[in-house]
Amino acid sequence: MKNQVQLITYVDRLSGGGFKHLKTLLNTQLAGLFGGVHVLPFFDPIDGSDAGFDPKDHTSVDPRLGSWEDVNALADDVEVMADLIVNHISEESPQFKAFQNDPPHSPYRDLFLTLDRVFPKGASGADLLAIYRPRPGLPFSVKTLGNGQRELLWTTFTPAQLDIDVQSPAGRAYLRAILDQFQRAHIKHIRLDAAGYAIKKPGTSCFMLPETFAFIGELTREAHARGMEVLVEIHAYYQTQIQIAQNVDWVYDFALPPLILHALMRQSSQALSHWLAIRPRNALTVLDTHDGIGIIDIGGDATDRATLPGLVPDEELSQLVDWIHDNARGQSRLATGAAASNLDLYQINCTFYDALGAQDERYLLARAVQFFVPGIPQVYYVGLLAGLNDLELLAKTQVGRDINRHYYTPEEIHAACALPVVQKLFELIRLRNHHPAFQGTFHSEAPSPTSLILHWQWQAHYARLMVDFKDAHYTLETSQSPN
Secondary structure, three states: OOOOOEEEEOHHHHHOOOHHHHHHHHHOOOOOOOOEEEEOOOEEOOOOOOOOOOOOEEEEEOOOOOOHHHHHHHHHHOEEEEEEEOOEEEOOOHHHHHHHHOOOOOOOOOOEOEHHHHOOOOOOHHHHHOOOOOOOOOOEEEEEOOOOOEEEEEOOOOOOEEEEOOOOHHHHHHHHHHHHHHHHOOOOEEEEEOHHHOOOOOOOOOOOOHHHHHHHHHHHHHHHHOOOEEEEOOOOOHHHHHHHHOOOOEEEEOOHHHHHHHHHHHOOOHHHHHHHHHOOOOEEEOOOOOOOEEOHHHOOOOOOOOOOOOOOOHHHHHHHHHHHHHHOOOHHHHHOOOHHHOOOOOEEOOOHHHHOOOOHHHHHHHHHHHHHOOOEEEEEHHHHOOOOOOHHHHHHHOOHHHHHOOOOOHHHHHHHHOOHHHHHHHHHHHHHHHOHHHHOEEEEEOOOOOEEEEEEEEOOEEEEEEEEOOOOEEEEEEOOOOO
16 A cells, blocks of 8 residues: 555546546645545445445445446556445345345355344343444344245344345355456455454353454455455454454554543643554555444443553543534534434534534644654545534434545635645645655654654654643654755
8 A cells, every 4th residue: 555645435426527526626626635535335336325335346436436447547546445244235235136026946045144144042131131233223124035034134333234144155146246347447455344244153242252263363364365455444452453453464553543632631642652652654544434433443342341441531431422522513413423414423523624613723733743653654535634523414414424435526625725724734644645754763852741742853854843732732854855
């Protein structure tokens, strides 16, 4: 993966059109800023029940965005990352329709997970309560099949997203077909979405089991054989993330965003400094994504908080949630928890700019820290433009995460690019992309409880970031870059 900043974006929500519009934008107003782009689900359709994460056809581009030829053309300019939605498929998919119409004879009869297939001897109350789910209730939905039979199908996320049996021949063939299509489109990186939930085993939590690691390893080998690197997306206890990182190409540093917020709230570098000492280096660093700001990633283990504490104490985690809501003027409360049909129990839905009270200096400080932490930085399109919470879209859709999924018009993009905070962010991106120091070695130190120094060195070139969380101020020192 190229050691430059990457963009995370929906095609239509940033470009105002399809892949051709996005390609033009990356070559004009955003020229030279990104070495890669994670294109969020562009499959058919992009406007299902979960903003593209419930594809009807995972091997087809939504025609409103373009074609696989257009994806290929974008990949000629920048490295492209695409989502491999591992865990589930839409109930509108041809595969489910075929299974639903003729369950005994469908070639997809083994693709879908019923309660009985996972628990052939029946499930006790304890079995069901042991299943880990990031949303309230049990992960099952009743579906009526063509013969009138009613089945309890496994649905980890929503009733419209049917979990697949990734260990069955039909499941393996389904995933391989997607990988083959990605290879033909010259996609270099894939993101395994919801992979932690892929394996179901009686008597367990059905989340990040030893069998899950084995499955991720097998899928990674399949991707490597096609010339693709793999990023695994999992929100989990921080020790689990460290373990996952030892077995895959890339993981997200999901602990970094809440730890930076915590450092600013507490005016303390201690928790963040500790994380920098133990975190995986093969990480993509983010502050914001298409989902909310994760909290679970720095909290205690949900299964044993007493003996497996988090990176910050529980009481400080609660204070952090309130601090973010206060900074966002209460707007994030309208989109978080049980509000606005939101079901994610471990995320705060808010733009990162608003989470910092829309204060430019705080925001640029957070971005500077992100860019100096080892790994490959990714910047979400709303964060790139210092976007504010979209209350109008939230009110329209009543989907909590839409508060941070604005549809930008060309005029809005032009106006945002002229903002001083965005111009300074562009400067930080160019520094991270081109200064030779970032090819070298990294070390960090906390000279005081409120400060942090992040330093890169390569030969005679250096880049040093000095942060004071008490004053929310940062200073940059760099050698002269030949670029």
